[in-house]
Amino acid sequence: MAEDINAAPPFRRRVPEGDDRERLVCDSCGFIHYENPKIVVGSVARWGDRLLLCRRAIEPRRGYWTIPAGYMELAETSEEGARREAWEEARADLALDGLLAVYNIARISQVQLIYLARLTSDAVAAGPESAEVALVGWDDIPWDELAFPSVVWALRDYRRLLDRPGGLTGDFAPFGNPPGDRGDRRPAGL
């Protein structure tokens, strides 16, 4: 679903008149293609003390495990998007309990809004982008086979929330990137 800038041969980078940054300008028609950061919406979704994970059936990171998440679409809210992604990837119906985290991956101009959620049923199943889905206890999380650093961040931040006084109840501030990490380093395998 990622926008592939490389698929646009007639576009060239230059500073349009009256602007102060390079933009993609179409050589054939002059259209200015503004590039914007993209929003990923996702969730740490729990069923009792187990968490919903999906094994990716598509690149990047095919075969690795992730939380349900994907690009927000037009005309939906971020909450609607997080619920849609859980349905698309795991046939899971979610109730959202709050914003667990806002992560910035500056390297790829991505902002991730990750919600804390509860499954309304444990009847989950792999959608077209998943090879399999599973409800996994904390001790069974396949840490070495997680697809992206931000999946690790989200699971750890969930655990931090669980372990604080009050646990998952009450107000909490969303977590952010690990201190000092702008998400600008390319992780191994990506």
Added chain:
Amino acid sequence: MAEDINAAPPFRRRVPEGDDRERLVCDSCGFIHYENPKIVVGSVARWGDRLLLCRRAIEPRRGYWTIPAGYMELAETSEEGARREAWEEARADLALDGLLAVYNIARISQVQLIYLARLTSDAVAAGPESAEVALVGWDDIPWDELAFPSVVWALRDYRRLLDRPGGLTGDFAPFGNPPGDRGDRRPAGL
């Protein structure tokens, strides 16, 4: 700074092969222009008990008052974007204290990340997109001359935070849209 889709005459909406949604496709070169929701980053920035407001020098809503906010740029984090916008619009240097609110404006596919911030100095000045800037006490907020509904939301949510036990200190969950409002109704004047 808004992307003007109407400025792209050769683009036509159709469903590309292998996709399930209409996209903008360039008639002259076949480029698929994926449209994504856009991120606005901004802040409710305080100096003592006064708040930073900017009177807009540009459309839309020229002459109306807003909090410093604008489109997030590529390769920056949302926090960096909120600080950049405050500098661009009000020559204000900010320290961020947390995420005050996440607003969805589904009508225009916009997600707003609004931070609670402190000015590090009261030496503010209008940037190129502002006609004037002001540090305004709560009782002097020009409610009838605010530029956008989400500016009203942000100021009210700041006030809610201030009035809760603990005030602006300690953890708080970000506010969201007013209940039942997806941001899908066109406000008067917009």
